[in-house]
């Protein structure tokens with residue numbers, strides 16, 4: 001495999017951007033590799049600057065559930081472009097997208113459109129604090145909720161990949177109200193609530209964790225979180241930036257049958273464009289300006305192009321409800337191949353992670369026992385077989401509707417050949 005052109009571009013990028021990238025996991029440092037520069041992508045395939053083609057299981061880290069360049073979405077974007085790129089004013093698309101979101105996430109009685117998952121989470125927490133008049137929040141070790149100050153404590157994703165326990169540049173004051181619990185550990189949550197439950201504004205959780213690698217909630221864990229937050233008047237926030245529209249069209253809350261007070265969405269909801277959303281109970285959302293005194297705003301929020309992509313994506317998911325079963329079957333096939341190769345795999349729907357550890361991967365401490373050097377070998381081996389996986393042990397493999405059975409079989413054969 002030739003990578004001369006990617007290497008040349010990477011050297012150039014290093015002059016301009018820290019680590020040559022605009023988001024840290026892309027640097028591929030953790031897998032002992034240089035980043036591939038992507039030229040174009042279509043369906044399940046990405047093509048790099050050297051002309052290599054790969055079956056893509058990064059899928060832009062989640063948005064591309066319909067594959068790359070899905071025509072109804074790109075058509076919707078093109079025709080929206082014809083009418084103007086941004087207005088900074090109200091338009092029909094915002095209402096259409098909001099109504100589609102609410103249809104599938106009825107717990108989001110009211111919502112706001114924003115530009116990134118980070119912004120959605122940051123704003124949801126502010127609303128929860130404004131509503132409860134409390135300051136403390138609870139998050140779980142290994143869950144990632146974007147890069148806002150208060151949430152950069154034992155966060156997953158790029159912080160785990162690059163072994164950054166707590167981010168520099170975050171004043172102590174910004175995280176002193178962030179309490180840490182252990183994923184899937186009921187008593188770690190109980191202890192926190194027993195000591196100061198009446199001061200906790202919000203508990204935020206990835207209902208299926210996917211930023212420390214995939215870690216499903218244990219039986220009863222989400223109902224327990226629902227119950228304990230209700231008891232203490234704490235706002236339960238499901239961060240469904242990855243799981244929303246992926247685990248089912250109504251996300252993890254539909255799959256597991258748990259109704260949170262607030263939800264954050266990103267990735268799929270923007271159909272590949274920079275768009276995210278947060279919302280929840282009417283009485284909480286009514287605290288937001290101009291109705292209430294919780295301030296939240298955005299020049300490009302509800303951008304017409306991004307909204308068009310989101311609408312077209314959700315409509316396509318509605319029109320092809322069968323894709324969820326297909327995603328499940330294809331992902332299960334990959335899971336079986338990993339198991340038959342003796343690998344330790346966690347799967348939740350179309351999200352999978354192979355962990356190079358013999359421990360059961362069920363929380364931050366156990367996933368951290370994974371051999372990241374071995375994962376690097378796996379990544380480079382798969383790449384050589386024409387398969388592009390996440391350049392990090394602590395991220396998910398994303399299966400899309402455009403992965404054909406041929407793609408899946410080729411992937412399974414490669415997995416079985418890894419020694």
Ligand SMILES: *Cc1c(COP(=O)(O)O)cnc(C)c1O
Nearest residue numbers: 116117118144145146239241242
């Ligand atoms: C990706 C992600 C975010 C952050 O979204 P950005 O759009 O990258 O800011 C937040 N929460 C979860 C669960 C995510 O997976």
